[in-house]
Amino acid sequence: MKKLIIIALVVVSVGAVAFTLYNNKQEMNEAATLAMKSSEYISVTVEKVEEKTVNRNFEANGIFEPSQELKLMSETSGAVVKIQRRKGDYVRKGDLLVQIDDRLIRSEYTIAKLTRDQAEKDLKRFENLAATDAITKKQLEENENGFKIADAQLGALKKRLDDTKVTAPIAGFINEDYYELGTLVSPGMPLVDIINKNPLKLAVNVTETEISKVKKDDEIAVRVNAMSNQDFIGKVHFISDKADASFKYQVELIMISKNQDEIKPGMFGTAQFKFSQEEKVLMIDRKSISGSLKDPGVYLIKNGVAVYQTVKIHPLDDGSVEILDGLKAGDEVIASGLINVKEGTKVKVQ
Template structure:
């Protein structure tokens, strides 16, 4: 009997809960229907498409870099016995920076030179004998091969001897050195970092809309963040033919100002691209555009309803966009309230 009572109470409880949920759903549906009836349209504001002046000038930031930069490596082994240039020194291409102990190699070089000279004399003597058929062809070939071997050994030792004088491969300043008197070096060991700052270069990145305005050879005003009140300029030397991962193109300016010695590699600079023309273009606010910059569009109003229209645009720096296709002057587009607007939505201009 007790079990039957418990089951009956449980059934009554479940029924009460179901009835309550049903009533709540009915109330929500009635409220939604009432909202639909009382809000037959979306309030929006509009913006008129108009021709306005646009400034094509733009700026791009970058970092000054040396025109050439390399890490000089040793090609020989031995201890440094003479230092001719140190950190901060200016070197010309071919200048000796350090001298490595060459006594052993120089001895081997002297022996190889004597052997080569003797082999050359023997070759000339045997060639004279061969002209009178005094020796066989095989004997002449053996002497010729002996001379080639002696000459190759001499050339190899001459290269090894030259390598004991570690020279600058480019002109520039020694920005860092890795040696002291007596340092034991080996092939592949870094000796010095050399940078050539004549001229400096400024590397910047510009957008696809800006790159079309830049030409190789253009002279561009440049400002340096750390040097106030000074005017500099750079000449466009390189324009990348392919965009990077951020869809920007690399542009390199070679600095050509007389006072560029004040600029140091690593400083920040700003290239100021200035253009004479200020054209009239169709403009609307960026907030009036729906979708992405790749697939942009706008909503117009026709017979009280929102109508979607795809357009082609060019983003501008002032928060507006240039309309390249899809609209004409005088068209009105929805400017606000777009979050609730879709194709066919009834709208009312505030």
């Protein structure tokens, strides 16, 4: 009997819970239906597309670089026996940096030179004999080939001998050296890093809208972040024809200021592109743009309904955007309430 009573109580409890949930669901559905009926439109504000004057001045950051920079490698093997230049020294093109032990190669070169000189004498004698038909044509050819081989061997040893004298291929400062007296070097081993910062370069990246304003040989004011109290000038030397992966173009400036020696490669610089002309463009606030800057659009209002319109824009520094395509002066776009707006939504301007 007790079991029957317990079962009955459980059944009644489950039924009560189910009834309560059903009533709650009905109430929620009725509330949602009522909300939809009462919200026949979304309240929004609008912004008018206006023609305003803008200045095309802009800045671009970059890092100063030397005009030439190379890591000089050894082309021979041996021990360093003489050091002529060290880190921090200025070198001219052709200056001797280090001398590598050349005694063995010099001996081989001397033997090769004697062999080559003897082969040259033998060839001249055989050419005279060939003129009187005293030797065969084959004998003459063998002597000619012998001379060519001896001459080639001498040339190879001359190159090896020259490689023991490590000279500077460019003018500049030795930024790092990798040798001491007695250091054993081998082909491909780095010896020195040389940088030539005359002239110094500043490479910056600019957008497709900005690149159209830059011309070769333009003189541009440059600010060095570490020397805020000094002014510098750079001349546009190079403008890339193709954008990089971020859709920006490289502009390279050659520094032409007299005080530029104080600038070190690796410092940060800012190129200040300033233009005297001002232009009138169509503008709206950035907040009126729906979607990202890569795929922008706006909502117009037609017959009380939101209509999506794709646009082409260019962001400006003051929080607004320039309309390049898709709208005209006087058009009104939805400025607020965009979070609830989509194509076809009924809207009402507040």
